[in-house]
Every structure is written in structure tokens, then in C-alpha cells.
Amino acid sequence: MRGYGPVHPTVNEIRLSHADLIVKHPVTGADIHLGPIRMSQGEVVSTFSEKQMANKLNLGFCATFGWNEIKVIAGSMLDMAMDLPEPHASQTEEYVLYHTESVESSGFCIHYKLPHYVTFNSTVDNLRRVAQNPPKQTSTHETT
Amino acid sequence: MKCPSPAVGERGGLQVTLTLTGQEDRIKVFDQGADESVNAANLRRFIARMTGCSTTTDTTQATILQSRHRIPEEMLRDDQILVLQVPDPEPLRSVEFDTSRAQEMHAFKDYGLMWLKLYEQLVRYGSFIQGASYPVMVHKRYVMSPSPIPRWDTPKLNQSAHLTILCAGREKRIYAIPPWTDVEPLEFSDRFFHVEDHSEWVCRLSGVRHKFMNEIPLADGTSGFELSDTGYLSKALKSGSDPAQSAGACYFDADGHFHQPGFLKFEEGDARKE
Amino acid sequence: MPVIPRESHSQRYERWVYLTLLRSMANPGQWENFPKTDMHSPTGLLGAFQMGCRCLLDAEPMIWCEPGNSPLISALSDLRLRWASDPSEADYLLLNLDPSRIMNCIHTLKVGTPLYPNASATLLIALPTRNGSFQKANLSGPGIRGERIASLPAIDGNFWAARNTACRYPLGWDVILFSNEAVMSVPRSTNINLAQPETESGPEPH
Numbered sequence: 001m002r003g004y005g006p007v008h009p010t011v012n013e014i015r016l017s018h019a020d021l022i023v024k025h026p027v028t029g030a031d032i033h034l035g036p037i038r039m040s041q042g043e044v045v046s047t048f049s050e051k052q053m054a055n056k057l058n059l060g061f062c063a064t065f066g067w068n069e070i071k072v073i074a075g076s077m078l079d080m081a082m083d084l085p086e087p088h089a090s091q092t093e094e095y096v097l098y099h100t101e102s103v104e105s106s107g108f109c110i111h112y113k114l115p116h117y118v119t120f121n122s123t124v125d126n127l128r129r130v131a132q133n134p135p136k137q138t139s140t141h142e143t144t
Numbered sequence: 145m146k147c148p149s150p151a152v153g154e155r156g157g158l159q160v161t162l163t164l165t166g167q168e169d170r171i172k173v174f175d176q177g178a179d180e181s182v183n184a185a186n187l188r189r190f191i192a193r194m195t196g197c198s199t200t201t202d203t204t205q206a207t208i209l210q211s212r213h214r215i216p217e218e219m220l221r222d223d224q225i226l227v228l229q230v231p232d233p234e235p236l237r238s239v240e241f242d243t244s245r246a247q248e249m250h251a252f253k254d255y256g257l258m259w260l261k262l263y264e265q266l267v268r269y270g271s272f273i274q275g276a277s278y279p280v281m282v283h284k285r286y287v288m289s290p291s292p293i294p295r296w297d298t299p300k301l302n303q304s305a306h307l308t309i310l311c312a313g314r315e316k317r318i319y320a321i322p323p324w325t326d327v328e329p330l331e332f333s334d335r336f337f338h339v340e341d342h343s344e345w346v347c348r349l350s351g352v353r354h355k356f357m358n359e360i361p362l363a364d365g366t367s368g369f370e371l372s373d374t375g376y377l378s379k380a381l382k383s384g385s386d387p388a389q390s391a392g393a394c395y396f397d398a399d400g401h402f403h404q405p406g407f408l409k410f411e412e413g414d415a416r417k418e
Numbered sequence: 419m420p421v422i423p424r425e426s427h428s429q430r431y432e433r434w435v436y437l438t439l440l441r442s443m444a445n446p447g448q449w450e451n452f453p454k455t456d457m458h459s460p461t462g463l464l465g466a467f468q469m470g471c472r473c474l475l476d477a478e479p480m481i482w483c484e485p486g487n488s489p490l491i492s493a494l495s496d497l498r499l500r501w502a503s504d505p506s507e508a509d510y511l512l513l514n515l516d517p518s519r520i521m522n523c524i525h526t527l528k529v530g531t532p533l534y535p536n537a538s539a540t541l542l543i544a545l546p547t548r549n550g551s552f553q554k555a556n557l558s559g560p561g562i563r564g565e566r567i568a569s570l571p572a573i574d575g576n577f578w579a580a581r582n583t584a585c586r587y588p589l590g591w592d593v594i595l596f597s598n599e600a601v602m603s604v605p606r607s608t609n610i611n612l613a614q615p616e617t618e619s620g621p622e623p624h
Contacts, residue, residue, distance in 0.1 A: 047275075055269050111231070115181055116176075116213075119275060121340065121359060122340055126273045129341070130269045133270050135266075166425060166430055166433055193422060194422065251532035251533045283607065305563075322443070322444045322445075322607075325560035
């Protein structure tokens with residue numbers, strides 16, 4: 001198994017909770033509360049290493065029925081990766097098939113629950129530097 | 145029958161450490177600099193139980209150090225071995241995803257795309273925006289990923305006294321840096337590699353400065369700072385704000401100067417220039 | 419309680435030999451002593467050499483051994499090694515009778531390719547006598563702080579010069595030298611400066 005796609009996010013928050021399931025009664029039209037169901041929501045943040053999005057944090061989101069931590073992490077990463085402007089190798093058939101070996105990929109997604117605050121710290125340091133010293137606007141006609 | 149064990153980002157380092165360690169060893173295991181995180185504590189207990197070795201949180205006392213994402217602040221000696229866990233061993237993957245092509249680029253020292261990537265970052269953002277895993281040139285020949293250590297730790301690998309072994313379990317790749325080897329972060333002759341700027345940050349527990357800090361969000365919206373290297377922190381707490389009394393020599397001294405003068409360079413007009 | 423596997427005496431000795439080899443590769447040109455032990459282990463030069471071979475070899479690589487070295491071949495027979503008929507196709511060369519026999523074909527040894535520099539030869543050499551002649555050399559490169567003056571065994575007058583010709587990092591071959599109780603490595607990344615070509619006789623400095 002080889003690396004990961006263009007997105008290696010930091011998990012911001014994973015929420016496991018109950019949501020009320022409400023349906024409309026087919027005859028009376030009244031709302032009926034059928035009971036709570038389990039829900040998971042995941043939020044991940046990442047800078048992308050390519051194109052113009054690298055100087056800010058972007059958000060990926062996913063929600064599922066049931067309590068699935070791994071699934072919402074995977075889903076929110078897909079949420080970010082699918083929006084990338086240019087196709088990455090990880091979106092090709094060969095890469096996807098090779099990397100959906102379930103034991104390996106579940107392990108890879110679980111690893112996002114390990115602490116990443118040092119690497120995140122390093123990323124934030126860059127974001128601050130770019131914000132403090134924005135690149136000089138260079139004229140498009142500059143010839144030197 | 146093979147037990148299906150998912151890679152959780154630890155397997156590579158664990159395989160190396162278990163190969164090297166025996167009863168006579170004293171190991172230190174840390175994750176993000178912390179000895180007491182759940183992950184580090186579990187690994188340490190597992191290694192100790194399997195090999196019969198003793199354990200420590202003191203960098204200077206350890207014979208083998210297994211780390212995820214950090215190198216200790218105190219200098220390692222030539223009798224110590226550092227084991228780093230690697231998620232992605234291929235430094236060229238961000239510019240060339242095809243592993244066979246990347247191998248050809250290594251073969252012919254064809255790192256043009258890598259330099260172009262850095263140049264594009266300068267043009268677009270005004271500085272390099274690679275966070276951790278900053279690519280390095282080893283022995284003036286191969287570009288290597290130093291594992292996701294922060295840039296603060298990257299220069300510590302240059303001409304170091306200890307042997308470093310890096311292992312990526314998921315990709316089944318292992319590589320090493322011998323002691324006293326040139327390990328240089330990629331930089332241009334006029335635009336330089338910079339470590340994270342924590343120069344204004346003071347550890348709220350020990351009062352220490354000029355080490356790598358964790359930034360902790362506080363309720364009032366501001367940030368507090370604590371030393372990331374908890375082994376060093378405990379020494380600093382023992383001896384007031386002058387850890388030099390109980391700790392060994394550090395890669396960065398009390399004023400934030402790197403122990404190899406001139407290795408880290410600063411542009412003209414940079415306030416951090418010595 | 420789970421059953422915890424315990425390292426046997428022979429497993430521990432094998433791990434120590436492995437660590438010794440690891441340290442010798444990390445510190446080129448320096449003799450690293452094999453662990454002293456009262457455990458049952460092969461002794462003498464053949465013993466040390468055998469332990470090194472056992473540590474490094476298995477059924478995968480092609481091995482070449484000097485013709486007529488049946489004691490070593492039979493000592494390693496349980497490893498099911500694949501024997502090469504010609505030195506030029508060998509991944510490992512075992513030389514413990516007369517290393518200079520390799521000199522007539524030394525330029526044919528595998529040095530690897532740019533794509534696969536690891537597809538190259540490793541020479542495992544047992545020094546037949548501890549009191550042979552030595553050649554002073556200046557070593558530098560990874561694993562050496564600045565420079566190191568080393569006494570390289572004068573295997574043949576031209577051996578180290580031939581080695582320098584073969585080694586164009588990252589291409590080249592690696593040399594591991596065994597004495598009775600110590601091992602010295604000279605990987606391809608080491609620069610050997612044979613400034614003083616005259617050889618000196620005398621006991622091996624340790």
C-alpha cells in the first residue's frame with residue numbers, strides 16, 4: 001500500500017450522537033416521532049499541497065447513520081478530495097482498487113485518531129507566516 | 145494463519161524496535177514528544193513485555209528511542225539508536241505519484257520537479273509552505289523524507305552522532321541515516337529553510353523558551369504554550385527554569401541558537417538573524 | 419496470563435551479532451567487537467565468519483564461495499543457499515581462504531545500476547591472519563566524523579585501489595571484514611584516500 005491521496009487532514013471533531021427520526025403520517029399528515037437513531041458526524045481540516053488553496057485551512061464533512069468513526073473520517077476526506085480541481089492519481093481506478101483493501105484502509109483511517117498536533121502546529125506556523133508576509137504582488141509585465 | 149492487523153501508523157517503527165531490543169536495553173517511546181500519550185504508553189508496555197527491556201522517559205538514559213513525529217530536544221549520543229515511524233517514505237510523491245517514475249528520478253538525481261515545487265511556493269505564498277516532513281538531501285545525493293517531524297527537528301539529523309532508522313510498515317520500506325552524515329533541508333542559495341518560529345513562546349509550566357512548544361487554546365480565546373518534549377519538561381520542572389542543570393546539552397541552546405553555527409541561514413533583514 | 423515468548427540464548431547471540439554488524443556499517447573503518455559470551459557459540463575465525471554469514475544470508479541471494487572451501491559450505495548447508503558459479507553474478511562473496519584469489523575478476527563484480535544500486539555485491543572477507551600487513555588510509559564519508567585514519571588489511575597490493583575504481587556512489591560494492599572477534603565494514607559510500615601506498619607490517623592495531 002502506497003501513501004495516501006492529496007489530502008492528509010487533521011481530524012477536527014468527530015461527533016457520535018442520537019437524532020430524532022420524524023416521519024409524516026400518511027393519512028393525517030401529522031409529524032410522528034418514531035424514536036432516536038444513531039448518527040455520526042466528522043469534520044476534518046487540511047491545507048492542500050497544490051494550487052491556490054494551500055494558504056488556508058479547508059473543511060471536509062461527512063455524516064452517516066450509525067456510529068462509524070472510521071467511515072466519517074474516510075467520508076470527510078473524500079469530501080475534500082472530490083473538490084480538487086485536477087484529478088490526482090488517487091482518483092484513478094488502479095489506485096482506488098489497490099487501496100480499498102479493507103483491513104489496510106481501516107487501519108489507515110484509524111491512524112487519524114492518533115495525535116497529530118505537532119504536524120498541525122508546523123502547518124499553522126506556515127499559515128501564519130504567509131498571512132503576516134503576504135507575497136509581494138508582482139506585475140504580470142515584469143520582465144526582469 | 146496471519147492475523148489481519150491494520151496499519152495504524154506504528155507498525156514500521158515497532159518492527160524495527162522489536163528487532164533491535166533485548167533485555168539489556170532501556171527504551172524510550174514517545175508520540176508528538178509526549179511519553180505519556182495513550183499510544184506511546186501502550187507501545188512502550190508492549191515492547192517491554194515482549195523483550196524484557198527496561199523503560200525510561202529520560203532521553204539521555206535510553207539505548208533505543210522510538211518516536212512518532214518528534215526528535216528529542218536533548219542531543220543523542222553515538223551509542224543510541226533513533227527509530228522513526230514513517231507514513232509516507234517517498235518524498236517525490238507530491239510531484240510524481242508513479243512510484244516507478246519516482247525511482248527513475250532518484251536514480252538520475254533528477255529533482256527538478258521538487259525544486260520547481262518549492263519555487264512555486266515562493267512565488268505564490270512568499271515562503272515555503274511545507275509543514276512537517278520537510279524534504280532533505282542526504283549525502284548530497286538523495287532526496288529523502290525525514291518522516292513527519294516538524295521543521296524544528298529536521299536540522300537535528302545533520303551530522304548527528306546517532307544512527308537513525310526510518311521504517312514505513314504499510315509500504316514495507318526501511319531506510320537509515322548513518323551517524324555523521326550530511327542531511328540538508330532543500331533550500332535555495334538566497335531563500336532559506338526556516339524552522340517553526342516559537343521564539344516568542346514561553347512554556348507556561350517551566351518558563352523555558354526556545355524549544356518546540358505545543359499551542360494550547362485557552363477558554364478566553366488566547367493560547368498557552370507548553371514544551372512538546374515531556375521528558376525535557378520534567379527535567380526543566382525539577383530545576384526551575386534552567387534545565388541545563390539536570391538536562392543534557394540540547395540541539396538548540398537556551399537562546400535558540402542551533403548547535404552547528406551557520407547551518408541554519410537567515411535572509412537579510414530577518415529579525416532572527418544572529 | 420498470556421504466554422510471553424522469551425529470547426533464547428542463541429537468539430540473543432544472533433541479535434548481538436546483527437547489532438555488531440549494524441554498528442560496523444554505521445561506523446566504517448572501525449573494528450567493532452563481537453559480543454563476548456560464555457554461551458555455546460562457534461569460536462575462532464570460522465566461527466565469527468560463520469555467525470556473520472548466518473546473520474546476512476538466506477535462500478534468496480546468489481552466493482559465491484572460493485572453490486575448495488568445503489568446510490564453510492558444509493557449515494552453512496542448513497541455510498539452503500543458492501551458489502553462484504561465477505563471481506560476476508554473486509550478491510555475496512565469501513572469502514575466507516585466500517581473499518586475493520578474487521583479484522583476477524574483481525572488475526566483474528556487480529556494482530548495481532542507477533535504478534537498483536542495491537543489486538550489487540557484498541564481499542564478506544575473513545582475514546586469514548591477524549598479523550598480516552596493513553595499509554594506512556584516510557577515510558571519510560557517512561558514519562565518519564570528519565576523517566578517520568584506518569589501517570586497512572592489505573589483502574592484495576591492488577585490492578583497495580580496485581575497490582576505489584569500482585565504487586562510484588551510489589554504485590559500487592560493500593566490504594565487511596571479519597577477524598577472530600571483531601568486524602569492520604567499508605561500505606561503498608566511504609571515501610578511501612590511499613595517500614601512503616607503502617604497506618606496513620606488524621600487529622593489527624585495535
